[in-house]
Amino acid sequence: MVKSAVLGYPRIGVGRSMKKIIESYWAGNASAEQLQETAKSVRKERWETIKNAGVDIIPSGEFTLYDQLLDHSYNFGVIPERYASQQLNGLDTYFAMGRGRQDKAKGVDVVACEMGKYFDSNYHVVKVPHAPNTEFKLNQNQQLAEYEEAKALGIITRPVIFGPITYLSLVAKSREAPADFEPLSLLDKLLPVYKELLSQLKGAGVEHVQIDEPILVLDKAEAWGSEYKKVYEALAPVAPKITITSSYGRVGKSIEYLKSLPIYALHLDLDREPKQLDEVLAALKSTDINIELGLVSGRNIWKTDLKAAKALAEKAVSELSSERVNVSTSSSLLHTPISVKVEKKLTSEQLSWLSFAEEKCEEVAALAQALNGKESSLFEQNTKDIAARREFERSSDSAVRDRVASISEEMLSRKSPFATRREAQKKHLNLPKFPTTTIGSFPQTKEIRQARAKFTKGEITKEEYEKAMEAEIQNAVDFQTKVGLDLFVHGEPERNDMVQYFGEQLNGFIFTQLGWVQSYGSRYVRPPIVVSDVSRPSPMTVRWSAYAQSLTDKPMKGMLTGPVTILNWSFPRADVSKEVQSKQLALALRDEVVDLANAGIKAIQVDEPAIREGLPLRKADWDNYLTWAVDSFRLSTSGVGDDTQVHSHFCYSDFGDIFPSIQRLDADVISIEASKADLKLLDVFKSYGYSNEIGPGVYDIHSPRVPGEQEIKDRLEAMAKVLPADNLIVNPDCGLKTRGWKETEESLSNLVAAARWARSSLVTA
Numbered sequence: 001m002v003k004s005a006v007l008g009y010p011r012i013g014v015g016r017s018m019k020k021i022i023e024s025y026w027a028g029n030a031s032a033e034q035l036q037e038t039a040k041s042v043r044k045e046r047w048e049t050i051k052n053a054g055v056d057i058i059p060s061g062e063f064t065l066y067d068q069l070l071d072h073s074y075n076f077g078v079i080p081e082r083y084a085s086q087q088l089n090g091l092d093t094y095f096a097m098g099r100g101r102q103d104k105a106k107g108v109d110v111v112a113c114e115m116g117k118y119f120d121s122n123y124h125v126v127k128v129p130h131a132p133n134t135e136f137k138l139n140q141n142q143q144l145a146e147y148e149e150a151k152a153l154g155i156i157t158r159p160v161i162f163g164p165i166t167y168l169s170l171v172a173k174s175r176e177a178p179a180d181f182e183p184l185s186l187l188d189k190l191l192p193v194y195k196e197l198l199s200q201l202k203g204a205g206v207e208h209v210q211i212d213e214p215i216l217v218l219d220k221a222e223a224w225g226s227e228y229k230k231v232y233e234a235l236a237p238v239a240p241k242i243t244i245t246s247s248y249g250r251v252g253k254s255i256e257y258l259k260s261l262p263i264y265a266l267h268l269d270l271d272r273e274p275k276q277l278d279e280v281l282a283a284l285k286s287t288d289i290n291i292e293l294g295l296v297s298g299r300n301i302w303k304t305d306l307k308a309a310k311a312l313a314e315k316a317v318s319e320l321s322s323e324r325v326n327v328s329t330s331s332s333l334l335h336t337p338i339s340v341k342v343e344k345k346l347t348s349e350q351l352s353w354l355s356f357a358e359e360k361c362e363e364v365a366a367l368a369q370a371l372n373g374k375e376s377s378l379f380e381q382n383t384k385d386i387a388a389r390r391e392f393e394r395s396s397d398s399a400v401r402d403r404v405a406s407i408s409e410e411m412l413s414r415k416s417p418f419a420t421r422r423e424a425q426k427k428h429l430n431l432p433k434f435p436t437t438t439i440g441s442f443p444q445t446k447e448i449r450q451a452r453a454k455f456t457k458g459e460i461t462k463e464e465y466e467k468a469m470e471a472e473i474q475n476a477v478d479f480q481t482k483v484g485l486d487l488f489v490h491g492e493p494e495r496n497d498m499v500q501y502f503g504e505q506l507n508g509f510i511f512t513q514l515g516w517v518q519s520y521g522s523r524y525v526r527p528p529i530v531v532s533d534v535s536r537p538s539p540m541t542v543r544w545s546a547y548a549q550s551l552t553d554k555p556m557k558g559m560l561t562g563p564v565t566i567l568n569w570s571f572p573r574a575d576v577s578k579e580v581q582s583k584q585l586a587l588a589l590r591d592e593v594v595d596l597a598n599a600g601i602k603a604i605q606v607d608e609p610a611i612r613e614g615l616p617l618r619k620a621d622w623d624n625y626l627t628w629a630v631d632s633f634r635l636s637t638s639g640v641g642d643d644t645q646v647h648s649h650f651c652y653s654d655f656g657d658i659f660p661s662i663q664r665l666d667a668d669v670i671s672i673e674a675s676k677a678d679l680k681l682l683d684v685f686k687s688y689g690y691s692n693e694i695g696p697g698v699y700d701i702h703s704p705r706v707p708g709e710q711e712i713k714d715r716l717e718a719m720a721k722v723l724p725a726d727n728l729i730v731n732p733d734c735g736l737k738t739r740g741w742k743e744t745e746e747s748l749s750n751l752v753a754a755a756r757w758a759r760s761s762l763v764t765a
């Protein structure tokens, strides 16, 4: 019998109940008991949903109040001194590690542990620092506690835990640790804790555990055969039967050692990498390792093509037998919204395309049933819905398709090389050396958000709303005049979000009302969905930028979100490649860039903060991605004359390893987040160089702290040592929308003063 399994489920609760209770606990408006009560009821709601969907193997132990990786560190007793010494109770210590804690009256001021993107998703894990002297002890057995909690409800679960190698690969290394220290060297110290945890599970009658080892899909894991052997030979004798999961990519050459591990089953991500099935089946055939086929995507929001999934599974069944095959999700469902059923504004056709967490559980169950010879009504309906979707896909926008097909080499390059453009831009913009500018947004005040809410609810007219936004723009222009900046921005008051704002004005996108997905902690996002060919029915930003320019003689910088970032922060469609979708977006933006230039906008910034996060997990796949990503950006920005200054902006990631691709974008000016990484990027600039103009952020906008004038001067001086001073521009490291006006004024005044000092004191060509 083929069984169905789900690897993990969203933790945010129906109606975002976890966000509400956690934030009110933080604000002191709910007690720890109330928080735990809600958490318990959300766990119950999740288990019951999965069970009622007909799933056989239900996960437990992967619920979290903040982040699952943080839970592991906390449960293993890894609590760095700066948190342990605060004398907080357990829950507050845990939250302090996740988000920092400030309590001026009590003299408490600790920063959070660093966060990092989880594989190539927009989910962030909390990376607790480890050092050679880190000790582990089993603080609490969350997997056992949740197993017992579910059992008391009559639900038998499969506890989930990160494997020790994945755990140690994801955590941070302490700043105090020697440079050559790798957390993986702590493996021997960590293993006893895993043994204890797993033997407790076995003692409690747990039959089967799921050990998540997504690190297996990275190139570096191919060299870890002896580590994997050591770990699983130590754990298997004391543990319940073990299924290892390998979400987000392919196991590649690691199958050579995986096939000899003493495990019950190996899970594969067949959503991302269906082609790996044959090779893995061949490797496992002569072993007694079973296979769990991750056929229902944990990463997208599309209905699974169950017929196609069934065909793939049948191949495995015929190779191995139905006793040795289970079907499951490709990863935890944490990357998907909870349920399609609550969406009230989508058409029934649109709804028939979609499948969120709850529906994906139903799909896995229906798939197992079908493989066991019983095609349910859901399976039949699915076949019809998929056929209808295929039909819809055929109704493509031929004008858009033709335009993508006829993209020429010429369209990917500006007319002249940078040196020539630079001269033209100097005349056109007339900026001083060390020009000062900002990244685009100014404080999104309560008034702005209220005006938008009123407009959305129909309480004010479009004209009233636009008047209010114009007043904000006037205010931003006055502010910049007063502070003395050189290259102005309009401030982006009219934008709800840098991706959604464009998605709403483009053809080809739809939006959910409640499709929230956890980004980190209690922060959830609602990504737009690309459903069909993308085009721009009319200009999107020109009226705002032109209005802003009409208020001042200083040059106004137009502000757009780039094609790669729009795509990476949306749910892409599954029927055409991301490359094609990105180029469709690029063409739409290209028209916008040209329209802005024609409206008298002399500098145009196309933001690409998400270009790094879309980078494939395997190095062999990098080139392909970087080629189309860079081409898309160039396509969107190359339609204008030499005298238009094209800017781009990067943040949220470590750009070191793709810096050569950033150079290939050939933007006239880039700004890049650098202040948080302690100017680590300076080394990157030193080794790669950068030929165009560049503004490494001179201060961190992620905190209300005001940087001193001297501190900014020091940074400029440090930059001028590794980059030609003549190429430097002066800007904060990201947009200011989360800041208040007061600190913004103080910070930018210091920035302007530092730039003026640089003009007379730093050597320029």
Ligand code: MET
Residues within 6 Å of the ligand: 439, 440, 441, 498, 559, 607, 609, 649, 651, 734, 735, 736, 737
């Ligand atoms: C995450 S990057 C943000 C860039 C955008 N232009 C802003 O200033 O907010």
Ligand SMILES: [Zn+2]
Residues within 6 Å of the ligand: 439, 609, 649, 650, 651, 652, 733, 734, 735
């Ligand atoms: Zn940014």
